[in-house]
Amino acid sequence: MxxxxxxxxxxxxxxxxxxxxxxxxxxxxxxxxxxxxxxxxxxxxxxxxxxxxxxxxxxxxxxxxxxxxxxxxxxxxxxNLHGKDLKDRVMINMYSEGIFDLMEMIMMLPFKADAKLEPIKSKAKDRYLPVFEKALSGPIYLVGGKLSCADVQLLECTLMLEEKFPEILGEFPNVKAFQGRMTQIPAISRxxxxxxxxxxxxxxxxxxxxxxxxxxxxxxx
Incomplete structure (x- = not known):
């Protein structure tokens, strides 16, 4: 064992x-x-x-x-957090790759002497968050109607963004509602x-x- x-x-x-x-x-x-x-x-x-x-x-x-x-x-x-089939998985992976691109920018901030927040905020609002706002315009989760690793990663990312830019989700109500739903999952709440x-x-x-x-x-x- x-x-x-x-x-x-x-x-x-x-x-x-x-x-x-x-x-x-x-x-x-x-x-x-x-x-x-x-x-x-x-x-x-x-x-x-x-x-x-x-x-x-x-x-x-x-x-x-x-x-x-x-x-x-x-x-x-x-x-069982990676979709039901190959098409689900490739969508999950695409969302995850984008999320990680954004999170990595935030992760590297402490290691940069000339770190600037504004470019990260602009990319988040112009490139990344609109994708998830559209994807969550109806569905509860990003892919296939069920919880996946991409959902977990998006929640982590939104919380990281709010630590740096507290009002950033104000223009993205679907993402904010998603965040609220995710934080009610018992394991996440704990x-x-x-x-x-x-x-x-x-x-x-x-x-x-x-x-x-x-x-x-x-x-x-």
Whole structure:
């Protein structure tokens, strides 16, 4: 019998946060081992645990999985969060790719000395949110009338956007209503409570740890 799912990453959001979200919605218990030193990272490398010398790394079902999208796809497939057929899955994947493009812009802000918020806000309002506003003009969920990983990722993304731009969903009532519905799902409601395994916004300690572990070379993909 496989043991509890184990996550190897920093004590912060980054690209592991979407994995935490999806495991939570699938109601899969997990533990975490936080990278805090260069030595821990080098041990993972010497053990052959990191295929491309990158984290996140997730131990699940006797495997050590790397590459964020591959991990998310595995979880989504295993827990029926990836659509009913090939056409559903490609739509889910297209939505997810767009969501990740937007979230990555926000994730990288703490690592940029000249970080500017306005370009992110403009792209969110002009390129990304209109897509989801249209997709949610009738359906409860993005694809196939059922909950998928893309829905979970969109919720995570909207919450990240509101942390930076509190009024940004004002022009997107369908997305805002979707957000409200999603937060009523019991597993998500619990995840949003203080004391859950959801991570706060990145702080200086998180950034400093990553830069020290990777010697300023930050392979987060």
């Amino acid at each position: 496989a043991g509890k799912v184990m996550l190897h990453y920093f004590n912060g959001r980054g690209k592991m946060e979407s994995i935490r979200w999806l495991l939570t919605v699938a109601e899969v218990e997990f533990d975490e081992i936080y990278l805090t030193t260069r030595e821990q990272y080098e041990k993972l490398l010497s053990d052959g645990a990191l295929m491309f010398q990158q984290v996140p790394m997730v131990e699940i079902d006797g495997m050590k999985l790397v590459q964020t999208k591959a991990i998310l796809n595995y979880i989504a497939e295993k827990y 995840f949003l409570l203080p004391g859950s395994k959801r991570k706060p916004q990145p702080d200086e300690t998180y950034v400093k740890t990553i830069m020290e572990v990777f010697k300023i070379n930050i392979p987060l993909s």
